[in-house]
Amino acid sequence: xxxxxxxxxxxxxxxxxxxxxxFHAQQMIxxxxxxxxxxxxxxxxxxxxxxxxxxxxxDAVAKTGADVSIIFVPPAFAADAIMEAADAGIKVxxxxxxxxxxRDMIDAKAYVTALKITLIGPNCPGVITPGEAKxxxxxxxxxxxxRIGIVSKSGTLTYEAADQIVKxxxxxxxxxxxxxxxIIGTTTKEAVELLMNDPETDGIIMIGEIGGQxxxxxxxxxxxxxxxxxxxxxxxxxxxxxxxxxxxxxxVGGADDTAAAKMKIMAECGIFVVQSPADIxxxxxxxxxxxxx
Numbered sequence: 259x260x261x262x263x264x265x266x267x268x269x270x271x272x273x274x275x276x277x278x279x280x281f282h283a284q285q286m287i288x289x290x291x292x293x294x295x296x297x298x299x300x301x302x303x304x305x306x307x308x309x310x311x312x313x314x315x316x317d318a319v320a321k322t323g324a325d326v327s328i329i330f331v332p333p334a335f336a337a338d339a340i341m342e343a344a345d346a347g348i349k350v351x352x353x354x355x356x357x358x359x360x361r362d363m364i365d366a367k368a369y370v371t372a373l374k375i376t377l378i379g380p381n382c383p384g385v386i387t388p389g390e391a392k393x394x395x396x397x398x399x400x401x402x403x404x405r406i407g408i409v410s411k412s413g414t415l416t417y418e419a420a421d422q423i424v425k426x427x428x429x430x431x432x433x434x435x436x437x438x439x440x441i442i443g444t445t446t447k448e449a450v451e452l453l454m455n456d457p458e459t460d461g462i463i464m465i466g467e468i469g470g471q472x473x474x475x476x477x478x479x480x481x482x483x484x485x486x487x488x489x490x491x492x493x494x495x496x497x498x499x500x501x502x503x504x505x506x507x508x509x510v511g512g513a514d515d516t517a518a519a520k521m522k523i524m525a526e527c528g529i530f531v532v533q534s535p536a537d538i539x540x541x542x543x544x545x546x547x548x549x550x551x
Contacts, residue, residue, distance in 0.1 A: 260387035260432045261407075261452040261459075262350050262376065263326055267391050270318045270348075271296040272339045273330035275306050282330065282354075282395050283307055289392040294322040315339075315346040328384065328393050329353040336380065337362035344375045351443070352393050353379035360506075363441040370443060377443025381505065383413035383435035394435065404429015406542060407453035409446055410465035411438050411472075411505070412493055415535055419463050419491075422539025428546065431459040438467070438505025446476040454486055461487045461546055463538060464529065466520060468494035469508045473520045481527035487545045489538060490529040492517040 263269075269286070273279040274296020284307055287293050295310040295318050302313030312318040315327065327348045331339040336355040343351045351370065358366075358380050370377045378385055384394015388401040400417050402424045410416040413435055420430050434449045436442055446466060453459045466473035473492065480488055495517040497503045499510040510516050525531045530550060532541050544550040 260390065261456050262378070262385050262387070262432060262434065263391040263393045264387050265292065265390040267326045267350075267393070268292055268294045268322060268324045269326045269328060269391070269393055270294060270315065270322065270324040271328050271330065272315065272343065273332075274298050274311060275301055276330060278354075279330035280307065285398070286328075286392050289398040291391045291393060294324050315343045315348065319346045319348065324348065326350045326393060327352065329355055331355060333357040333359070337366040340366040340377060341369045344370045344373050348375065350376045350378070352382070352384050353377065353437075353443070354382065354384060354395060355379075356381040356439075358439070360440055363439065367441055367443060378434065379437040379439075379442060381439040382437030382442070383416060385432065385434050386430070387432045388430050396433070396435070400424070401433060402429040405431050405458060405460040406463060407431045407456065407459040407461070408433035408463045408465070409449040409453065410435055410463075411446070411467050411507075412465055415465045415491070415493060418535055419465060419538045423463070423542060426539040426543045428542070431456060438507050440470070440507040446472040447479045450476050450480060450488070454484060459486065461489070461542060463542060464488050464490045465535075466490070466492045467505065467508045468492065468497050468503065468510050468517050468520070469505075469515050471514065474514065474523050477524045477527035477529055480529060484528065488529045489542045489545060490521075490524045490531050491535055491538060492520045492524070493535075
């Protein structure tokens with residue numbers, strides 16, 4: 259039962275014939291993801307990577323029954339691509355593109371929310387359910403199937419956490435990279451909630467970063483409704499106030515935005531907080547063995 263994507267997901271790639279879209283679509287196909295085609299306006303009717311190309315998402319959905327889309331469209335056109343996918347009835351939209359104007363994302367987020375469609379990202383590594391479907395840009399070989407879920411704002415820390423969990427003898431149910439932009443489709447809380455409700459997930463790793471309120475909101479929800487152990491980490495402990503650190507959303511604006519403040523609220527809400535990402539695997543092992551309660 260994983261969340262968001264599985265072996266039955268029918269995936270299309272928006273921006274299919276571009277450099278990024280082509281490279282990552284090829285990797286997804288090689289992983290075993292059920293990629294049923296792609297969209298590049300003006301190239302409909304042709305074939306790419308042995309898959310059909312369509313002019314619009316609506317055409318692709320009508321011909322293939324696609325229900326998941328991954329977006330590699332340039333920033334200026336990516337919000338439109340999100341809304342086009344939503345309009346065509348795609349259920350899960352995963353937007354990899356970084357640098358979408360915030361003004362555009364305000365409209366796109368409102369649009370998908372009104373239609374009750376799940377948007378992951380933008381500026382994210384995507385979603386992987388190991389052994390079933392990789393809809394994103396993460397290195398598939400790092401992830402092995404298991405019962406620990408990951409929710410992360412950071413791409414590379416997702417891979418690091420997965421690697422540690424696998425080396426500790428566990429595996430990953432689904433890993434969700436929610437993205438590092440100020441406005442994203444699925445919040446930390448919403449992603450954690452998906453995994454909390456997934457019968458095939460026994461524990462959750464929550465990786466956040468400085469800036470915004472997402473981790474605090476998730477922590478409060480976990481305290482009120484959590485049924486599974488959560489191990490948490492916040493990146494950016496040494497960040498000076500007012501400076502962006504890598505992601506557009508990673509900026510300390512007020513006292514509650516700092517790593518220390520977020521880690522404090524997470525610990526108060528019953529999350530097992532680690533000081534270093536190197537401790538994620540070891541801590542989850544202790545939690546699953548009931549050595550830490």
